Amino acid sequence: MHYVKTYAALWLYPTVLIWIMVMSNCKEKDLGAKLVSQDILKVEGKVPGSGLQSVLYTPPFEKLVTVAAYFCFIDSIVHQYDTAMDHLLTEHILVQANPWIIDSLAATDYYTMRSRGVLVKDQRTLTIFKKGDSLLIPNREQIAQIQRKLDSTWIDVNVPEFKLRIYEGNVLKYTFPVRVGQNRIRYLALVGRAVSLQTDLGSGHIYRIEREPYFINPVDGKHFTQTKRDDGIVTEMPLIPWLETEINGVRNGDMIHPTTNPTTLSKPWSNGCIGTSEADAWRIYYHAPVGTRVNIRYDLKVLGEGGDSIRLEDIYRRY
Template structure:
């Protein structure tokens, strides 16, 4: 009698198991195995239960030459459990002290503190034990919305780059612009008008570990002569590529190691900034940020006073 009663129970269990396996194998999303389907389901449940704010502690010292790889590792690790798309720019803007730390690696800032920096890449960004915070959903949404409202504006003859959020001016930086001449550039393979071009467009690319080349000769530089006459290695600071009027013409926003040239038409067409300012601009200009490059001679200063400035390109 016991055997007879057990047989239907065993049969029913087997039927249920077969049905479950059949459902998972053939009714789960197309081309997914049971393992991948289970992993994705688990990932979604983890994302829903993940804490709104996550603190990340560095377990070793992070220098500038390791900095971007370290941020990428955080983004890759935590993007799947945040309720928003995590990115390097979002992470850093949620921890604004990082920008301040990077600004302080500027050669000329360190010089004011009686410190000579030969190789900026060896400077420390995160000491061991430093803490970064992943923002909660509310803060992340605010930052993502601010990215959409942010734009860059350059006025060539004024030698100014400004960062706006809607109509609010957040920053104003001195820049250098292209020279008023034409020259053969080996890197372009042709005669080039070096004047910085005007127009509207977007930020289309970041070069986080740029090479430095002389566009005239094509020669690569590994060191630079500073305004004080000292030689140092070139810093690792991102270059920002623009697309103006639908054309990528090689017009970049990037730092200069010779800030004595700021406020002048002295570049080969690019927009040059201080090293410290370049970090701020980079983190306020994620891919897709709008930019306007203007040539306005009629300007208004911070006090509301209007004036007409010099026509540098005539």
Template sequence: MNTIKLILKLALVLAIPIFFVINICYPKNDDCFVISFANKRLTTNSLPLKIQIKKNIIVDNYFPFIDSIVTKYDSITPYKLTEHLLVRNNYWIIDTLQNTDYYRKKAKDSFVYNQRQMIAIPSGSFITIPDSFKATKLLNAFKNTTIDINIPEFKLRIYEDSLKLYEFPIRVGRHEKKFLEMSGRMEDLRTKTGKGTIVKHIKNPKYVNPVNNHEYLVTKRDDNKVTKLPLIPFLETELNGLRYGQLIHPTTNPITLGKAYSNGCIGTNEADAWVIYYYAPINTKIQIRYDLQVIDENNESQVLKDIYGYSK
């Protein structure tokens, strides 16, 4: 009898940690499990913490999924965990999102009708919650980041302090005035200049033609093929304390990059838009300038075409 009791007690003692491990590895209603067996309770001592993804996450579900991770693990981080912090700590996610670009897939002989159904985070991959040291480093990088746009150069650059991290081609507003149904008045379509910040992220944007205020759900690509519109965030700017409705967003027609073509917004490649978004959390500094004299890649002075006629 004593032997039986001893066996039952031993089984009960072993069952508790086994249950704990199963519960940690496979939390209910979750798309991930945590690789952490050393601690019975997740605390700051658990950091950095790896999460393994159990199933493919498509672009259409990407933002709710990332937000769910932020919500779940923010309670154990000694800093405020955000989407931008999480993804920048796992840069491979940006690389994967960039590869959903229609034209990147086309270059590999792959036609994509609906980007939203593409895989953003593959099953079996790992997402790491950063420790305090890495988080502090990233947060300082955010504070020291500036988005710099020179209109006549058709360039958007990302700087951390004085170090140039990226340079992307863009399109800018046309040199004309036009009545826009969206605003109900005549508008100067030239892209506005000034200094300010990124004030809003539009994660699930509607594509609306401001001329007639009609929403559209499909687009004709540069190769004349029709596809659904991609799910890529738009960034709203505030310049000199004013919001002009001037956005930074991807264009589905990169043939227009390097041109004064838009209704005032700054257009980018789809792949580039993902990088810009994750380097521009809310309150990121931005300057939009109109400098005709620049230094080119050969370190020589160059005078650009005055596309808006400001020097006349």
């Protein structure tokens, strides 16, 4: 039903965008920082990863690391320390053990920077790690604790409410505003037919993550790298991961991804994908590794802030 969404992932005003998988390039010249030492810096405790008493850190970084180099750099740390942790260490576990990384990445949001009086036209140039920074390397018990937390984490989206919630078991951890698919049929020249733009409903999971999306305009089929912001300024597209879902056993290309135009949040605006702010996209990413459960529902009756029952607008005219 939504074949086009394998290609067309979002609508970023004023341009319709497409997502195509592209492999990351982790060449040394792109790292922006020297790979960390093979040696583990043991601050206190016993053998690396032997118990909760051991506290391990990477050696201080010798150079700064930008957003452009971030994924290659973080991968290098996981690669070098994973063997000592019986191959249990992952990117998500490492970052969960160092939650300030998520805050630093979220702070690269274009509109957050603008609110601080800083105009950033290329988010990839911003610094994530400074010279002298160091990361905690979780031991085996800490890894197991974080993994259990990730295993219990799931995503809930209520389409007419324009809300995405992250739960750990039954505990609500985050609530984010989102935009959802439009209630209309649209012809896209790239696929040569009209398609429904509604967000698909049902249960499933995150089955693929693309950390470096590639964008093509489905109207003319041309690749592009820039976007027009809500304030009218044109910037480079930010480097932020996109999460692809499998819903009801179908991989139709629906994504959970950032939008560069947050004025479209809390509206039916996309080609079917679930759009978030740039900052929220980072937080969702680091709570939703591949396999994370996803529930997308359409409930019109919800509880308001005061605990009273309210009825939402039936944006898809289902009832």
